[in-house]
Amino acid sequence: MKQVLLIICTVLLCVPVMAQVDRVEPPFWWSGMKNPQVQVMLYGKDIAQYSPELSGVEILDIHRTENSNYLFITLNTDGVKAGKFEILLKDGGKVKQTIPYEFKERRPNSADRASYDASDLVYLLMPDRFANGNPKIDSHPDVVEKVNRKLDGGRHGGDIQGIIDHLDYIEELGATAIWSTPMCEDNDEKYSYHTYAQSDVYKIDPRFGTNEDYKRLASELHKRDMKLIFDYVTNHWGITHWMMKDLPTYDWIHQFPGYGQTNYRMTTQMDPNVSQYDYRYCMDGWFVKTMPDLNQKNPLVLNYLTQNAIWWIEYADLDGFRVDTYSFNDKEGIAIWTKAITDEYPNFNIAGEVWMHDQAQMAYWQKDSQIGAIQGYNSNLPTVMDFTLHDAIMEVFKVESPTWNTGIIQLYENFVNDFLYPNINNILVFAENHDTPRINELYPNFEDYQLAMTLIATVRGIPQIYYGSEIGMKGDKDKGDGDIRRDFPGGWPGDSNTAFTAKGRDEVQSKYFNFSKKLFNWRKNASVIHKGKTIQYVPEQEVYVYFRITEEKTVMVILNNNKTSKELSLDRFSENLKSFQKGKDVLTDTTIKLGNKLSIGPKKSMILELEN
Template sequence: MSTVKRSFFLILFFSILSLTSFAAKSKIERLEPGFWWVGMENPNLQLLIYGHGIGDYKVSLNYPGVDVKAVRNVENNNYLFVDLLIDKSAKAGMFEIKLTNSKGKELVYLYELKERRKDSANRSGFNSSDVIYLLMPDRFANGNSENDSVDVLVEKVDRANFDGRHGGDIEGIINQLDYLQDLGITALWSTPLLEDNEERGSYHTYAISDYYNIDARYGGNEAYLELSKECKKRGIKLIKDMVFNHCASAHWWMNDLPQEDWVHQHDNYMNSNHRKSTLLDPHASSVDKIQFSDGWFDKSMPDLNQQNELLMTYLIQNSIWWVEYADLDGIRMDTHPYNDPQGMSKWGKALLTEYPHLNIVGETWYKNAADIAYWQKDALNSDTYNSYLPCVMDFQLFFAMEKAFLEPQEWENGLVRLYKSLAADYLYKDLNNILIFSENHDTQRIMSTLEGDLDKFKLMNTFLMTTRGIPQIYAGIEILMEGKKSDGDGKMRIDFPGGWEGDERNAFAAEGRTAKENEAFNFLRKLLQWRKVNPVIHLGKLTHYIPENDVYVYFRSNKEKTVMVVINNGSKDQELSLNRFSESIKEFTKAYDILSEQNIQFSDGKLEVKGNSSMILELK
């Protein structure tokens, strides 16, 4: 072959190789959200399209009722943001989204618009009639050992490591739904289930690496849809934990950000100072506020910039997508005040526009009611800020419960702590939409605080299930599980016994529990099953009386019923004079104690209360 011919063929070969390489790179690697629904209140839809050089392409489609409103290029040419307008006339169906570059190369994505569930917009969220069960899926039950480790995800199962992945999954949760139903649970909150592809500690899944996919080690999206369906069969509402303040350093977009300000970046690494008070403090310096809001939660958790319009739209749509796709009954938003306040206000309003009766609870970790109440929807804030967050978490009451049952009553201590906490309820806009709890996945187990005292367990849960608000319990409290914060998160978040094949015992069944555990389980079960069918506890007026001699008395009442709750935190039996409570007892002369299952007469104006005991009296 001549030198000229050889050179020609080499040039032709490398030209073909170059074109092939370009063609291989030029593809739609991601398009989010991957599908949508017709009949949404907001007709606008933003598509994020990602692929090598995708910014060089023009976008077109031909489908009745759907138009390309705008195509937005950003500083990274590997992204396009496409705004669609979906008219009310648009029907469910499939259509092609075509991307064409200047050389005529065409990329096609087959997009689907789905029909919404009947009456989807009017779905009812969780409320004060519910008792929420919180669990960490990796530590609850392993229903499918085949997904314990997944090739494409970095961290593998290692149950011997307290901070490692233990293999709990969605199938394990589904397997125990009958157990939860029998206990009296009406709502389920799982810590995040989305993919967390960090190298270490990924079991908590609060560092999300993919906002549209359930972690394969939990079973993937199909398993989550099955969980939703099985919950619905049992009348259990499903609450999804969402994390918008930060993503994972392993998130796919961190290797190729759409825009430099997609996440908060600094010349040197800046951790958040975790001073939530700076948001509400009228005297706070700008530098402190910025460090709180723009600093990273952790080096593995890049701080998302919700002031970026494209990102905030992405997050809003992601929440709506999950509500519609998985038929959710509620959302729990992690570290709510850490997010941009205006961005989260926009998020809450958008969700409630699509789903007016959906409930959303935000993690509002403050020690006083004034700070917590600021974040509740329609709060009368002096700066006129409205979060559009219907439900807040009552950490003030949590901190009061941690101490109230461990100390004798003094002027400020003992059960007076509970009384004082509730006395601050004038600050809240909606008293019935406050989440109350004695422990969660981030706190010390309450039974470690109470040193395993079963009597105190009963007193605390009597209070939790009969005061105002929405009670939440943490998996394992029903069998007195312990765990100390000082031992580290992994040891505090221990596995539920019986959730794994080969466990020494199965505490999901009565025969696998100790006598003490069964006593605790049966007590709580009685409370929850009774609470479920008593609207007076859900919405009834709360009237309480200043605790005296370690005894706290309060009433829940509506037009149909009055319930008197008596909690004796002291070790001695006491005789109460009922005259003090006459405005609440009124003409009632007898009662039925649902705990002891005994009838009680009020004829002598006295009530005997045993030490370290409680009574829930249905007045008659």
């Protein structure tokens, strides 16, 4: 018996141990990139002991970390043609594993792709709450949380197919681009529907569909001359991300050790008097306990995030990014990340979430800001979000007794500070988004919705609207995020009402939609709004007037924030009215003669295309 055991043990010891690579990221790459270097990460049990070889492609660097389960291989793709290759893992002269790898052909003019800009209207939606096009994937064995539409914070089953099924609706509304909240896999046990705590950044969450489905969404949009904006998260991953169980390096994430809460004080990023303690806890602290903070100071992390972003652009043929919690990142690291992407794609627009309440502090984060330059900083970020305008909109239309600095004057004062921004026409303007109070909950009167949307659609910058508001959808932020992220009516089989079609909309939904459709489709072709100069007048008696002007066109916008009609003396606006004798009101299709005075109804807006 002892002899038999000895023979078995001897045989087992003689069996060669084979490498086992479980992950290869990026899973493939492209030939002909401007930056010819790509760093391929291999993950598997103890694979760092092996030496990689790749016939036909130069290996520039082999990087090993303190974790022997990772191997980072930097390749030079300069001159490498599209095709299939093999990465060999060797132990001495013996091949332990052969890993297929591919370099694909880029789309024609991929580097010079156009992006979203001030001519677009961005429709923000949350895929889980928009429409359920494939109920078969509502729950999935690869992820923990299952569908539960009765739970505000649960998975409701919206998916990519649901978006594709209703592109006619979004196009009819007048939107030209879709910004969807993230779609990469989020394997949290609960609240995974928002997908900001991602567990795999190379994989679409299976409850939304597949990577191919996402690519198909972009393709279907492009057929309509519409655009797809990817919501990218650079600051953090989810606690269930596969790497969190086996980090490549201890400092892949910020550790205190382990969890440390951010102080959310983004002003520490530019405060010349800041303590290092506060500075660290802003940038390095975790957003919440379920979102480990990524360390962009680590070159491996920064390169991983950069390549992942570029991979999605090439793979899905994307038209732009919105970057979550931009100003919580390591500010030097995120500037490098942003520049690497815009170097590869010079026209690619990236809007960063800089949720601050002071224009100078927000302007600090836009590319080529003179404010940032004071401290020698340039974020390279093309677009910031106009949160101060949002702040004003949240207040102005409900002010009962206006004062020197409250009421509609708050809109005027916001635009006074436009000089702070290096590129004011490339700023994202919005009344609400998926994190803020619903505009129709705050202002339940249709007239206030008209005022807010007229403003958003006619001022400088890139307008963004939030799904459902165009049909009067409400939601109470005080009841939780789930309530401001309600299901779009008609997006689920069996819904009692569908707002996706004119026949299915009730009277209230129709009123909101018809107004929105008229306004947004007019804007689509109004180049004077896309690129015109703004001339504004100090509001009087809660009436705000501004002009958008090009050499070819002049538009006069009037917002009456009163509950009574007002009469304007037009002499005050003669420098812009010039010899114009009439104006066509875009919202009513009526022509108004321009005399000495102009009357406007209570809580009304007018958009006048001036004519001789």
